[in-house]
Amino acid sequence: MADRYRVDCRKFPSDQGCTVAISGSIDEVIELGWLHAKTHHAHKDDEETGIKEWIRGNAEAAHD
Ligand SMILES: [Zn+2]
Structure with missing residues (x-):
């Protein structure tokens, strides 16, 4: 079984109350x-590389 990862919008630096989590x-x-x-969150296409790198760096191991 592949390892699962999780990102949680509650930890997103500039977020305003979003509680979505993705695993x-x-x-x-x-x-x-x-x-x-x-x-x-209205991010623009030219932010794609930075956002994806941020997610890769901040994804946590999920145990669900
Ligand atoms: Zn969100």
Whole structure:
């Protein structure tokens, strides 16, 4: 079974009360996290590389 990772919007530096958490493989978490950042938090396409790197650096091991 592949390792699962988790990112939690409650820990997002600039977040304003979002409580979404995403878990899955590291690639799924990065892709969905980026889509969530773009659609829900109004991040722009030119932030994609930085956001994805941030997610990769901040994803935690999930034990669910
Ligand atoms: Zn969020």
